[in-house]
Amino acid sequence: MTGEKGEEDEAGLSWDLEDITMEELSEGQAAARALEDVLALSSQALLRAEVEDLYREVRQLGQGRFGRVLLVTHRQRGTAMALKLLSKASTTRQGFLYEFCVGLTLGSHPGIVATYGIGLETQTCYGFLSEPALHGDLIALIQPKRGLPEAAAQLCAQQLSSALEHVHSRGLVYRDLKPENVLVFEPGCRRVKLTDFGHTRPRGTLLRLAGPPIPYTAPELCSPSRRPQGLPIQPSLDAWALGVLLFCLLTGYFPWDQPLAEEDPFYQDFLDWRASGRACDRPAPWGALSPTADRLLGLLLEPQPRLRGPVGSVRAFLGQCWQERAQSPQLAGKGEEREEEEQEEGAE
Incomplete structure (x- = not known):
């Protein structure tokens, strides 16, 4: 059983009110503004360092088209975490920050992977840390x-x-x-x-x-x-x-x-x-x-x-x-x- 995600493009700025009410649209606009605020703060706090300077790689947890997820431990504290790395060759800085900030916004729920507030930029990748899932997907x-x-x-x-x-x-x-x-x-x-x-x-x-x-x-x-x-x-x-x-x-x-x-x-x-x-x-x-x-x-x-x-x-x-x-x-x-x-x- 397999299935790849169908690609979708963001389109223009004209709405058909048969598809969405003004109240629903207002709710989405408020969410967009809240994300912009988090994104601005996260952009300023991005840590610039190489992965091996801060973390010890244990093993790979997963791999996708645009990046990979590693199980790492903090070199000083020994804490186990999942590190998602997105290649700069296929991911924009804005796209990385967006995904990172959405995870930060939603991660308080027990059914959503907790994203830690540490964004990382290396010479070749962007990355962020989250709680590790050791039983796969x-x-x-x-x-x-x-x-x-x-x-x-x-x-x-x-x-x-x-x-x-x-x-x-x-x-x-x-x-x-x-x-x-x-x-x-x-x-x-x-x-x-x-x-x-x-x-x-x-x-x-x-x-x-x-x-x-x-x-x-x-x-x-x-x-x-x-x-x-x-x-x-x-x-x-x-x-x-x-x-x-x-x-x-x-x-x-x-x-x-x-x-x-x-x-x-x-x-x-x-x-x-x-x-x-x-x-x-x-x-x-x-x-x-x-x-x-x-x-x-x-x-x-x-x-x-x-x-x-x-x-x-x-x-x-x-x-x-x-x-x-x-x-x-x-x-x-x-x-x-x-x-x-x-x-x-x-x-x-």
Whole structure:
């Protein structure tokens, strides 16, 4: 199960008030001003030094397109920390400071990785320190075609929905929810936390999709012809991504490759099922889910953003059964049909 983040560009400064109210826009503007204040202070306090002068590298914790994360210890105090290093060749100073400051702003929540107030500039990199996650990220725990045990999936859902609510309460939209950005701090997913805030933006920021959509991309972002000026982003984007992530945790599958009916038959099947409400129209990938999970995901994966349930919808469904204990032979057969279709598409 893989999926790269679809690229999005910040667009102009013209809003369609059908997409955002003045109150929502004001909330986002207040968040932007608060971030600018933190960014100005952090820029002045940036520490200029080489990593090896201050910290001893223990091992690498992760690597991405733009940088890497190291487990380090402070040379004098011995404190273990995670050091994220972003190459100057691919990251601007402003972009680094922005991600650093968003982490500082949000890090008080128990479901968000705590960012320490130390920004670092070396000859080749920018870096900042945070609490270390020694159990990796969520992607390593998801078993293909099986997902996670239900108890672990519900623990993730509870913590991530709370963390996203905190992000939204600060006038921000996270915009990058995927297993790779969920760090595991205790076995069994008893403690997981959101990380990587480079895509987080104030509510109402105009964005347009500049690359191909992925499963986590909400359908409203996939219609650039309707909004050439861009879409004012809303917390409903995170609700959609949370629904897709929960589906992955419970099944080990993506529900679709992209939320475009004309491009993806699995998404079209989902829409047809929603429209008919008939059990016989239930798409094959949903066979491992209980009716309770269907209702929860039906709220989060509502195609109309204004009708979509908030991330906090998860709370009402916790403690109930989300996975069917055994699939019927008919559903198992449908799952095999989907695997065969995917293999044929790959061969083409």
